Amino acid sequence: GGLFGAGGRFKGGTDPIMEKFNESIGFDKRMWDQDIRGSVAYAKAICKVGIISEEEKDQLVEGLEKVREEWANGTFELKPGDEDIHTANERRLTEIIGPTGGKLHTGRSRNDQVATDTRLWTVEAERDIIKDIATLLVAGAEYAKKHEDILMAGYTHLQPAQPIRFSHWILSHLMPIMRDAQRLQDIIPRANQCPLGSGALAGNAFGVDREFLAKELGFDGVTHNSLDSVCDRDFVVEFLMWSTLLLTHISQFAEDVIITNLLKGVDIDDAYATGSSLMPQKKNPDALELLRGKAGIALGRAVGFTATLKGLPRAYNKDLQEDKVPLFEAVDTVKDCLAIATGVMVTMKPNPEMLLKALCPEMLATDLADYLVRKGVPFRETHHISGACVRLAEETKVSIDTLTLEQLQKIDARFEEDVMKVWDYEVSVERKCSIGGTAKSSVAKQIDDLVAFANSL
């Protein structure tokens, strides 16, 4: 039995299996610093309303600083009965400063305490992740710029579609991550509200100044309803859902690179590949496969924890303790994936010859249709005419760009000598110069916008 488990009401001890089942110290000790900060602020708040004297407050704060030191230098010793980070810190505080330690929890509950710690921890993790995303975006934009001249095949339905720039393709994977950063910015203010001073459920019986607590702890404001405050885990759900979408985007990037690697269009750096224990020739893109795979369990965590919340009665219930493992795992996974994705991206070497090889003149069939459009023919008609050219090339087993002017004119008399200029990938790519297109100028604008955004993070 710990600080609370074997409290006055209880006669017998806790079943050891129950103790193990019930404890959260194994994982929530990660919030030791947030827990101590919360307690320091709370000591000040109950001093302000006269529950403890200035001297007692100083004693508490000094004691808490000593506890913090022990955590920081790795000498904090957990003891049997330390059920969670809150009981562990209070137990140690009381060992250090004596009975005054028992005054700290006046009017406070672990219910508002854990909600406060978890919000502080989450917001800090979220801000940290935004920095990691900025790093990825800046490094990725730089990488795209470096390779702006390289052309490659663009696909729809995994069928060769139209030529694009390699840099345009890279940027297509950075844009969703840019939106993820915006989304993360959106959810932080909702997480950054202070529930401390909500008590167990009904509010604080000593009239603590909650605005003061919020300010002390760096929150944007206070939560509005004590019942809601102790059981609101929306901020956890929002992060889990958010992480699922980010990891889904990273998964798509990974799959695209795996396919391009198969075509030998990129060479993945040895730092992110592994060999086979049996086949000496193998170089497997393990980093990318893991990046591709992480989104699956991430979705499971989001769905799983949301299901935990479904049907919970007001207010605090122990079910809520189940928030931390998925939250911590999600943060760790996101941080790992961002670091690995950044590394894989900027170290992979494009192979311009092989990327070019994956292009075929048939991918300029639209350009052939556009050629006639520029001569005044309606697109619906030119699409049909170009299709007939594709069929002729296919039937005569030649590449479409080797059809003679006579052959083309037999299909449509409006083809002229200058049609041969159509068979140029660079020209095709440069035609897409509207905003968001694959022309060099459009790609440059994307890079500029992306870097400007990343630098604003």
Ligand code: ARG
């Ligand atoms: N370890 C608990 C959690 O993570 C702290 C709150 C416990 N409150 C309670 N009334 N048992 O949710």
